[in-house]
Amino acid sequence: xxxxxxxxxxxxxxxxxxxxxxxxxxxxxxxxxxxxxxxxxxxxxxxxxxxxxxxxxxxxxxxxxxxxxxxxxxxxxxxxxxxxxxxxxxxxxxxxxxxxxxxxxxxxxxxxxxxxxxxxxxxxxxxxxxxxxxxxxxxxxxxxxxxxxxxxxxxxxxxxxxxxxxx
Numbered sequence: 001x002x003x004x005x006x007x008x009x010x011x012x013x014x015x016x017x018x019x020x021x022x023x024x025x026x027x028x029x030x031x032x033x034x035x036x037x038x039x040x041x042x043x044x045x046x047x048x049x050x051x052x053x054x055x056x057x058x059x060x061x062x063x064x065x066x067x068x069x070x071x072x073x074x075x076x077x078x079x080x081x082x083x084x085x086x087x088x089x090x091x092x093x094x095x096x097x098x099x100x101x102x103x104x105x106x107x108x109x110x111x112x113x114x115x116x117x118x119x120x121x122x123x124x125x126x127x128x129x130x131x132x133x134x135x136x137x138x139x140x141x142x143x144x145x146x147x148x149x150x151x152x153x154x155x156x157x158x159x160x161x162x163x164x165x166x167x
Contacts, residue, residue, distance in 0.1 A: 018046075021129030024109075026050045026166070029129065035119025043119035047112050049073070049104035054167040057140070057156040058101045062148040064121045066094040066114060068102060073110025077102040078159060101156065103165050121147060 013032055022028035030046040047068075049055060058078065068075060068091070075086040080098045085105055094100045104110040116122060124147050128135060135143055137153040144151050160167055 021126065022048075024048055024050075026053050027055065029125045031122060031126070032113075033119075034122060035116075038119055040119050041117065043116045043122045045114045045116070045122050045125060046071075047110075047114050049110045049112075050166075051104055051107045051109065052163070052165050054101065054103040054156070054160060054165040056101060056151075057167070058099055058152045058159065059144065060099050060150045060152075061096045061121065063096060063118065064148075065096050065117050066100075066121070067117075068092040068094065069113040069115065071111040071113060073104055073108055073112075074106035075102055075110055075112060076105030076163060099152065099155075101159060103159075103163065105163065121149075123147065124149070 019031040020028055021031075027050065028048040030048070032046060033042065033044040035041070035043045047055060068077070068086070070086045070088050070090050070092075072088055075090075075092065077084050077086065077092050077094070077100060079092070079094060079100050084092060086092050092102070094102075124143070127143060140151055140153075156167070159165070
């Protein structure tokens with residue numbers, strides 16, 4: 001019989017607990033379950049996006065699937081060749097191997113739970129929030145590549161313009 005237990009202790013996280021990075025007025029992340037807690041099987045991050053804020057450039061993951069569960073506000077997302085809009089209670093699936101991005105599609109804050117499987121991609125969000133973690137079209141591709149991701153700023157610009165977004 002294989003032992004599938006994890007070394008993490010059971011715990012409860014309150015609504016204001018967990019490591020929070022970023023600026024709640026534009027883009028902040030609350031780290032709820034790290035991949036280190038699940039033997040890299042899964043991670044959970046709450047994204048908080050200000051009105052009309054793009055979460056990140058159009059990007060592609062080689063290893064992870066992401067699931068965005070909208071808690072409040074309205075989420076817009078490009079998923080391959082499709083654009084979808086999600087409201088509270090909706091789940092948006094962003095499979096590995098598909099170009100995607102997402103944004104707050106409304107005029108009030110948006111909160112969503114980002115479920116990542118397998119875990120590990122949450123480390124990119126931490127890197128981006130580090131002091132001096134200012135990345136641009138010249139430096140972000142190298143960071144993304146460290147995590148098996150690619151970014152496409154050229155195809156991101158029309159999305160920003162079409163939906164009146166800040167990035």
